[in-house]
Amino acid sequence: MAWDLADSILIGLLLIIVAMLMYNIGVSKGEKSLRARSDLIRPSLKDIQIEGSFEVKKGDLNDIVKMINKEEYITSNFFNILKQGNRIILQSTRIINHGKDYLKRLGEIRPGIPHELVLFFKEKDDEHFLIETLCRPIMYYQISQSVQFDFLQTNVEDAQAQCIQFTKEIMNSLNAKIIKYPATINKEELFIYDYYSNTPQHNEIDLQVQQILSTASNEILYCGWVDREFLGYLENAKTNGANVRIITKSPDASSKTVKLDFERLKGFFKDNVKINPLLHDRFLICDDQLIVGSYYLTSDGRTRYESVIYTSDDKIILRAKQHFELIWNDQNSHKA
Secondary structure (H helix, E strand, O other), X not given: OOOOHHHHHHHHHHHHHHHHHHHHHHHHHHHXXXXXXXXXXXXXXXXXXXXXXXXXXXXXXXXXXXXXXXXXXXXXXXXXXXXXXXXXXXXXXXXXXXXXXXXXXXXXXXXXXXXXXXXXXXXXXXXXEEEEEEEEEHHHHHHHOOOOOOEEHHXXXXXXXXXXXXXXXXXXXXXXXXXXXXXXXXXXOOOOEEEEEEOOOOEHHHHHHHHHHHHOOOEEEEEXXXXXXXXXXXXXXHHOOOEEEEEEOOOOOOOHHHHHHHHHHHHHHHHHEEEOOOOOOOEEEEOOEEXXXXXXXXXXXXXXXXXXXXXXXXXXXXXXXXXXXXXHOOOOOEEO
């Protein structure tokens, strides 16, 4: 059948109408998507960590663990409770930490649920402990493990509220007195940046390193050589409850003294020491502090010109931690 002009015009009009409908649908979806994205924020780790301070009567930490174990939230939400040195750690069993399954499960669980509460016990006086608390939601681990970065504002607020409530419930079970109400770290707090140097006459770096090693209570990550003097600081930190991991090089081509120090390192830290032949990094992370520069944790550093940068900037520290994990899991890294 032959097409006439009227048929062609009609088909053209229909195509135009279909195209306009598709365009309007696309614009509508795009606007909805833009609105959804506009509600997303990228919180910093400080925005979703809840800190507080409490006072409680002195007692054996094992007895305090038993008291916490009776708390209804603990029994109904499957938390493991660990005592490590001067701290008690409450950790949710919703996530089983093994490889890809761990990361997959991170993405499946509601981000506001509390995942970890750490209680740091310090002697306040003859009758009381001062307890510093740090609560982290699932959201913290989703960000730090690069599973997710953007969240709805309401999810962030929910994470903060749930961690505050969880902290209060646990401390109420200990009849603790609030010294500092649980809240996010002050956003107005300025990060610290500084420069330290060693010369044959002055040892600024040593003093700063010794200070942060002696106060570390959560985690120490180190890339570089260690000698016997600084081994003592690391061993004390582990004894006090810090999780210490070290990446270094093989001492095969080194002196007998270095080899003896290395054997002591392996003997004390065991699976927490790895060797990577490609390592040239030199940095130290102690909780929320970072030192990076030319300096190794060795007494030789006092006889040379060395320099480092010190910072408490959590974004930089997060990047350094991710870099450490990259080396730790590298195919060239192996148990010492």
